Amino acid sequence: MNKVRTRIAPSPTGDPHVGTAYIALFNRCFAHQHGGEFVLRIEDTDQQRSTDKSEQDILSSLKWLGLTWDEGPGCEGDFGPYRQSERSDIYSDHIQQLLENGSAFRCFCTPERLDELRAQQMQDKSQPGYDGHCLSLSQSECENKCAADEPHVIRMKIPGSGECEFEDMLRGGVSIAWSQIDMQVLIKSDGMPTYHFANVVDDHLMEISHVIRGEEWINSTPKHILLYQHFGWEAPAFCHMPLLRNPDKSKLSKRKNPTSIRYYEAMGYLPEALLNYLGMMGWTMPSGEEKFSLSEMEASFDISRVSLGGPIFDIEKLDWLNGKYIREELTDEEFTKRFAAWAFAPEKVAQIVPLLKQRVERFSDVASLGGFFIDGSLEISEASFAHKTIDSAQSAKILQFTLWKLEALEQLDRDAVEVELHALAAKFELKIRDFLFPLFVALSGKAVSTSVIESILILGIDIARARIRQAILVLGGISKKQAKALEKEFCNF
RNA sequence: GUCCCCUUCGUCUAGUGGCCUAGGACACCGGGUUUUCAUCCCGGCAACAGGGGUUCGAAACCCCUAGGGGACGCCA
Secondary structure (H helix, E strand, C coil): CCCCCEEEEECCCCCCCCHHHHHEEEEHHHHHHHHCCEEECCCCCCCCCCCHHHHHHHHHHHHCCCCCEEEEECCCCCHHHHEEEHHHHHHHHHHHHHHHHCEEEEECCHHHHHHHHHHHHHHCCCCCCCCHHHHHCCHHHHHHHHEEEECCCEEECCCCCCEEEECCCCCCEEEEEEECCCEEEEEECCCCECCCHHHHHHHHHCCCCCEEEEEHHHHHHHHHHHHHHCCCCCCCCEHHHCEEEEECCCCCCCCCCCCCCHHHHHHHCCCCHHHHHCCCHHHHHHCCCCCHHHHHHHHCCCCCHCCCCCCCCHHHHHHHHHHHHHHCCCHHHHHHHHHHHHHHHHHHHHHHHHHHHHHCHHHHHHHHHHHHCCCCCCCCHHHHHCCCCCHHHHHHHHHHHHHHHHHCCCCCHHHHHHHHHHHHHHHHHCCCCHHHHHHHHHCCCCCCCCCCHHHHHHHHHHHHHHHHHHHHHCCCCCCCCCHHHHHHHHHHH
């Protein structure tokens, strides 16, 4: 058997997600269990959404958890570069091969035509997908369009009939009809490869032997297998892990649950506890022991022990485990050190001090005024939101709208938040001080507090989001029906 | 809508045809220890989705039904 090599391939388009860490953990364990290597590759082919900041966040979050990689950015091996945006030449060479051997074709259809096509297919309740329009273009038509610089994409050809059968390491045989598979775009009109194409090319060139990824990819596996065939390459083994779930069983999402690794860091979870918790999602030690370190997991890892039901990410059990780690693994000295490093991180203190200094008369005022910066959840009740003109329903609405605004914000900076909040207050026809009142309470637990905007920035979007959501719940919550109506109103704002 | 995957206590799970009257952990409820609380200890509650096969024997294998989830983008 060839050397085992696995990879995690995050896309730097948002917060570092616990799901990424989850899949990374299993990839790392599998590789190391077999004396192989674990590779990190950045899939930044989406030029619109990829950011350097997100990449940095993902890398540092994985490191924080101890999920270091044997090869990847900052740890160059023989298969670099490890960032897809730096591999353009490789993709253009390879797409040329497919164009030449007839397994891919140029498509000049406009996005408008494709939207229309899809809308029609949806209406007819048929399987949405490309209709093969440009397949019938003659060679000369195609050349003329290219010469005229007409924007186009490159798509892969799909067998007209039959089934794609493949082995999943956990599920056994899976078969999907080729008729279900779309003629996937491989190269976008901006010249960048799509995930499907870059992923296959890179996995092959980086000699990835086992692709361990989320269940959401099962349905596109035939596309990948077909690409390996088009190139004449041997496909790796595939293994699809169950998806982490919200308490309502849907795929874990930030709208329903904190998903950012940063959130768990900011809430004061120990990385080793969070990692251990992720390890017990769908997996158990052969001994049955629930508390285990990364090296223990790697030593006893056995992928066949993965269970297939999608596990619910249960914060209560994580809390228990984290407490267990604090009690059993930290000496008083270590606790002191780690708590201080967490609570009094210099960058954080530097931001908080100016806000507190002007509002305190004695140091002994600091804890009650600034305590909410290190508190986890706040003790608030509906009564905390009592206000002379704003009732509970109105408060909940203000909080919900603010939450949506914050979620929509590309980047969290002072000015942007200020502009948005003022705009919202105006729409509500409220004075900014009245409008901000529920936010003060939601974020700090008190009616009197440091600046809301600064507080959001210091707390971080993840904690702010969680607190606002909690406050809405305390205020009686918002039913699905109400949420729908509100969302409509929000869009019209 | 079409296709794919999944299904054991509320939750995470053990279980690979007889050790199953289904085990452990979280949560919850009792009790003990503790000046309170927490920790810790002891006890309790609680599940094989339903139906049909195969078998001497099914939680486990097969089929059907139901439920849940996912995928169907010039996002990944």
